Amino acid sequence: MLGSLDTYALRDFVPVTPEVWARLFERLNEQVWPWQGLFLLLMLFALWRLYRGGSPTAGLALAACWCWSAVQFQFLLHTPLNWAASLMGWAFMVQAVLVLLVGLGGGWRFSGGLRAKLGVVLVLAGIVVLPVAGPLTGRSWAAFEVAGTAPTPTALVTLGMPLMARPISWVTGVIPVLWLVYSSVIWWVSGWLPGAVVAPLAIATLGVATGASPWSRGGEPS
Amino acid sequence: MAEYSRRRVLGGLGAALAVAAWPGLAAAAGKALNRAALPGGGGSIPVIGMGTWRTFNVGEDPELRQARTQVLAAFFEEGGGLIDSSPMYGSAQSVLGHGLEKLGYPDSLFAADKVWTRDGGATRKQAAESAASWGLERFDLLQVHNLLAWEAHLETLMAMKEAGEVGAIGITTSHGRRLDQFERIMERHELDFIQLTYNIRDRWAEDRILPLAREKGIAVIANRPYQGGSLIKGLKDRGAPLPDWAGEIDCRTWADFLLKFIVSHPAVTCAIPATTSVEHVRENMAAGRGAMPDAAQRQRMIETLAAA
Numbered sequence: 001m002l003g004s005l006d007t008y009a010l011r012d013f014v015p016v017t018p019e020v021w022a023r024l025f026e027r028l029n030e031q032v033w034p035w036q037g038l039f040l041l042l043m044l045f046a047l048w049r050l051y052r053g054g055s056p057t058a059g060l061a062l063a064a065c066w067c068w069s070a071v072q073f074q075f076l077l078h079t080p081l082n083w084a085a086s087l088m089g090w091a092f093m094v095q096a097v098l099v100l101l102v103g104l105g106g107g108w109r110f111s112g113g114l115r116a117k118l119g120v121v122l123v124l125a126g127i128v129v130l131p132v133a134g135p136l137t138g139r140s141w142a143a144f145e146v147a148g149t150a151p152t153p154t155a156l157v158t159l160g161m162p163l164m165a166r167p168i169s170w171v172t173g174v175i176p177v178l179w180l181v182y183s184s185v186i187w188w189v190s191g192w193l194p195g196a197v198v199a200p201l202a203i204a205t206l207g208v209a210t211g212a213s214p215w216s217r218g219g220e221p222s
Numbered sequence: 223m224a225e226y227s228r229r230r231v232l233g234g235l236g237a238a239l240a241v242a243a244w245p246g247l248a249a250a251a252g253k254a255l256n257r258a259a260l261p262g263g264g265g266s267i268p269v270i271g272m273g274t275w276r277t278f279n280v281g282e283d284p285e286l287r288q289a290r291t292q293v294l295a296a297f298f299e300e301g302g303g304l305i306d307s308s309p310m311y312g313s314a315q316s317v318l319g320h321g322l323e324k325l326g327y328p329d330s331l332f333a334a335d336k337v338w339t340r341d342g343g344a345t346r347k348q349a350a351e352s353a354a355s356w357g358l359e360r361f362d363l364l365q366v367h368n369l370l371a372w373e374a375h376l377e378t379l380m381a382m383k384e385a386g387e388v389g390a391i392g393i394t395t396s397h398g399r400r401l402d403q404f405e406r407i408m409e410r411h412e413l414d415f416i417q418l419t420y421n422i423r424d425r426w427a428e429d430r431i432l433p434l435a436r437e438k439g440i441a442v443i444a445n446r447p448y449q450g451g452s453l454i455k456g457l458k459d460r461g462a463p464l465p466d467w468a469g470e471i472d473c474r475t476w477a478d479f480l481l482k483f484i485v486s487h488p489a490v491t492c493a494i495p496a497t498t499s500v501e502h503v504r505e506n507m508a509a510g511r512g513a514m515p516d517a518a519q520r521q522r523m524i525e526t527l528a529a530a
Binding site for chain 2: 019020
């Protein structure tokens, strides 16, 4: 169908205007208020459980966040704008199952080292840096992207957690990376640079982590 | 121009309320746009219409739905007619339906939509769903979107036209895709409309398609008049000045300049710029008024833009 791709620009494949994409996050916050706090706490709880030695509850908490994001963001808000969003919603549900299975199957146990530090970077990017970057670069505070509710911060945290853990489970990274790529393309077209660079930076971080020994710099296995 | 559903029939009172709520609609008749005759004695439509790709895909957002209703109101206040959408455009159809209902379905509406499904047997079903989204009984024009499953859809659309279920039928493409096939379909089938990309930079259609449309009496809708916005944005961002002689063809803005170039082609019936801004819709509609460039002036416009 795409006979002459050279006549297309990237924006031709994005079905919404920047205004609508930005408003999506304001509406997400309007619709989930005041439960953002609860889901952020779930995320923090998952991290705490991971740090304290791992537990199935870490995967359970993370799975709840992915389910919530699938329903509230993808199915209810995004699907009316993009028919492909329902597929993304189902992918988020699959992701919820994956993190749940990893959690139940022994889960993540905290591990130090360079890779864990890179994991912390991704987690902090998801919980603090990206959400705060929005209002600091001209986006509305009402569109503040809260980890556990908004998909991009949730994806960043989900990518960071396995890096902090042993044994590492890359299977839970595929869907978050795909989402980050999609999100970055939309933000690139929309002209918001911090959003556009999320996927490249996250993928670069994962690339460095792949080559890093899990117990380098003091993270000896027990 | 379109026939409307129960919502519309019951909406006589709504129309009166709409005029009260949108007083500019009542004055629309006083701002006539240049019109282009439709082939086959099918009346005429204003030379500037409106597209809805991306711009009307706002979902259920009440704030943005209200903003798009204001864009629609400005469009009709300025004398607009043809609005084009597609099932591919996310929520655009239902957002249009919402706005049109608020405005009491202005009489000048010429409702154009598309069939966009790989299922060649789903033409009627999808057309009915689209009409329900707009709040209409039937469309003035239905087109096969980007030639998707075009043989089956076109056959059904012809039967629908014969049965009076649609006013006119056509095919669409964009970005200069599949022009050879497009041309063959034009040659072999009885079409009322074609829609394709045509603007001052993208002029592939001038060689064969537009002459063929003239020869066969097919109306032409030009999409992507600003190359998806990048053309006019580039000119505005650079602060490029309009040429001194632009006043000869009643151009006060680059929107005038770019749109007048398109609709002054003898084969083109109407251009469909898309916008989210009331200011821009008024700017677009202004291009449909006053003098239009002749062949020599059109060539000058091409040279001016190349240097701008």
